[in-house]
Amino acid sequence: MKKVSIKGFPIVKGEVKDSAIIEIPVPAELNELALSHDNNDWDSMCNQLPNFGFMNPISKMHITHLVVDGVEKRFH
16 A cells, blocks of 8 residues: 655745645545546545644645655655
8 A cells, every 4th residue: 555645834814835745644544546547536635634633624724745654755
């Protein structure tokens, strides 16, 4: 199974703070959704992250990379 994480900068009061980097590990159960190219799958994965103790990054994080097995891949 691939090891996946989301990497980027926090958004505080509507402003991206590039002085800090956040990396959220994606639980193995959500890897397929995280690596899908379907927006609905991505939203579903993000919405399920709090069930695993992680924050939902939507509107809280400017995502720059997906990290897959230690290799950073540009998010957009």
